[in-house]
Amino acid sequence: MKTTILINLGGGSVGERSAIEAALESAGIAGELHWLHGREIREAAKAAVAGGADLVIAGGGDGTVSSVAGALAGTRTKLAILPLGTLNHFARDLRIPQKLEEAVALIASGHERRVDVAEVNGRTFINNSAIGLYPLMVLDRDAQQQRLGRRKRLAMAVAVVRTLLRFSSRRLILTVNEHEAAVDTPLLFVGNNRYGLELPGAGTRERLDAGELCVVVLRRKSRWGFCAAAIRSLVGRDRPIDVVRLDHVQQLRVESAHRSLTISLDGETERMEAPLNYRIRPQVLRVIAP
Numbered sequence: 001m002k003t004t005i006l007i008n009l010g011g012g013s014v015g016e017r018s019a020i021e022a023a024l025e026s027a028g029i030a031g032e033l034h035w036l037h038g039r040e041i042r043e044a045a046k047a048a049v050a051g052g053a054d055l056v057i058a059g060g061g062d063g064t065v066s067s068v069a070g071a072l073a074g075t076r077t078k079l080a081i082l083p084l085g086t087l088n089h090f091a092r093d094l095r096i097p098q099k100l101e102e103a104v105a106l107i108a109s110g111h112e113r114r115v116d117v118a119e120v121n122g123r124t125f126i127n128n129s130a131i132g133l134y135p136l137m138v139l140d141r142d143a144q145q146q147r148l149g150r151r152k153r154l155a156m157a158v159a160v161v162r163t164l165l166r167f168s169s170r171r172l173i174l175t176v177n178e179h180e181a182a183v184d185t186p187l188l189f190v191g192n193n194r195y196g197l198e199l200p201g202a203g204t205r206e207r208l209d210a211g212e213l214c215v216v217v218l219r220r221k222s223r224w225g226f227c228a229a230a231i232r233s234l235v236g237r238d239r240p241i242d243v244v245r246l247d248h249v250q251q252l253r254v255e256s257a258h259r260s261l262t263i264s265l266d267g268e269t270e271r272m273e274a275p276l277n278y279r280i281r282p283q284v285l286r287v288i289a290p
Contacts, residue, residue, distance in 0.1 A: 001054045002031070002051075002053050002054045002055070003030065003031030003032070003053065003054065004031055004034070004044075004045075004051075004053045004055070004056045005024070005032065005033040005034065005056075005057040005059070006034050006045060006048075006057065006059065006064075006068060007033070007036070007060065008036065008038055008041060008059060008060030008061070008063075008084070009035050009036060010037065010038060016084065019100060020059065020084075020100065021033070023100050023101055023104040026104075027104045027105060027107070029057075029104065029108060031057070032048075038064065041060070041064055041067045041068060042068075042070065042071060045058075045071035046071045048071075049071055049072060053077050054077060054078065055077065055079075055080055056068055056072060056077055056079055056080070057082060057107060058079060059081075059082035059084050060082075060085055061083075061085015061087065061088060062085055062088065062089050062090055062126070062127055062266050062267055063085070063266055063268055064085065065081055065091070066090075066124065066125055066127070066266040069117055069124060069126050069285055070117075070123070070124035072285060072286070073117045073124055073281060073285045074281070076286070078112060079286065079287045080106075080287070080288040081094070081103070081287070081288070081289075082107075086152055087267075089127050089203070090126045090127055091103075092204070094113075094208065094287065095289065096289055096290070106288060106289070106290065110288065111288060111289065111290065112286055112287070112288060112289075113209070113287055113288075113289045114209065114283040114284075114287075115209050115287055115289075116192060116210070116211055116281060116282050116284070117192060118190070118213060118278065118279070118280050119278070119280075119281055120263070120272070120276050120277065120278045121272055121273070121277055123270070124281075125265045125266045126192055126266060126285075127266045127267075128189060128190060128191040128192065128195070128214075128264075128266070129189075129190045129263055129264060129265050129278070130188065130189050130190070131172065131187070131254065131261055131263050131276075132170060132188055132218075133164075133187045134187060134264050135269050136159075136163045136166070137156065137159040137160055137163045138159070138264050138267065138269050139262070139269055140155075140158070140162055140163060141155040141156045141158075141159040142155075144158060144159065164223055164226075164227070165223075167222075167223040168186065169184050169185055169186045169220045170185065170186075170256070171183070171184050171256070172185060172254055173254070173255040173256070174188075174252065174253070174255075175252070175253040176215070176249055176251075176253075177249070177251070183244075184220040185217050185219065185220060186218055186220065186226055187217075188216075188217055188218075188254065189214070189215070189216040189217075189218075190213055190214070190215055190216075190252060190278050191213065191214035191215075191216075192205075192208070192213070192280070193205050193207055193210050193212060193213075193214060193280075194206070194207070194210065194212065194247065197216070197243075209282070211250070211283070212247065212248050212249055212250065213249040213250065213251075213252060213278060213279075214245075214249075215245070216243060216245050216246075217243065217244040217245075217246070218242070218243050219242060219243060249280075250279065251277070251278065252278040253275055253276070253277055253278075254274070254275060254276040254277075255274060255275040255276075256274045256275075259273065259274060260272060260273050260274060261276065263276065
C-alpha cells in the first residue's frame with residue numbers, strides 16, 4: 001500500500017514528533033512522512049492523490065483533517081487520522097481513539113468505512129459551517145492568538161464575551177427543497193449530518209453516513225434572549241420561538257443583500273461570494289475507522 005503521512009507542525013505536534021515516528025514504526029506503517037504548516041497540507045494531499053497514494057494519514061486537528069478530506073473525497077484514496085488537535089470533533093464522532101498508540105493500531109488494522117462530507121460553493125467541510133455570530137467569534141479568537149499568543153480555549157472564551165457585546169442579527173433568504181423563506185437570525189448553522197443540541201450529547205453526531213445536512217436557524221432575539229435560548233436548548237427545554245431545525249436536507253441555498261459573507265468552515269473562517277450553495281455528498285470519503 002502506497003502511503004503518505006502528513007503531520008501539521010502546529011497544534012503541539014512538534015513536541016510529539018519522536019513519539020509519532022516511533023508509534024508508526026512499531027505498527028509497521030511506512031510511507032512518505034511530511035511535516036507541514038497548515039496552509040501546505042491541502043496541496044500536499046492533492047499531490048498524494050495525483051501520485052497514486054492508496055492511503056493518506058492526516059495528523060492534526062479538524063482543520064488538518066478537513067483539508068485532507070477535501071482532496072480525498074470522491075477518490076479511491078483512503079483517509080486515516082491521527083487526532084493531534086485540541087478538540088478532534090470528526091475523529092471523536094468516528095469513534096477513533098484519542099491515544100496515539102491506539103489510533104496507530106486502528107490504522108494498521110485497515111478497517112474502512114464510507115462517510116459523508118458536506119460542501120459549500122465547492123469547498124468541502126467535514127463538521128460544520130456557520131453564518132453570523134460564530135464566524136465573528138473565530139475571527140476574534142484567531143486575532144488574539146496571533147497578537148497576544150493566547151491559548152485557543154482562553155482566546156475563544158474572550159471572543160464569545162466580546163462578540164455577544166456586539167450582538168446583531170442578519171436577514172438571509174433560505175431555499176430548501178424549492179421552498180424559500182426570509183429569516184432574521186443571529187446564527188445559521190449547517191452541519192455534516194445531524195448534531196445533538198442537548199447535553200450530554202450537544203455538539204456530537206451519532207452518524208456520519210445518513211446523507212443529510214443538519215440546518216439550525218436561531219430566531220431573532222435580544223442578546224440576553226439569545227443566551228437564554230441557548231441554555232434552554234442545552235438542557236432540552238427549547239421552545240419553537242427559540243430555534244428552527246430543518247432535517248433531511250440535501251441542498252440549501254443562502255442568499256443575502258451582501259455580495260459576500262464571512263462564514264466558518266470546520267473552525268476556520270473564509271469570505272465567500274453569495275449566494276452560498278450547500279449540499280451533502282453521501283459516502284464519498286473512504287476513512288479508516290471502527
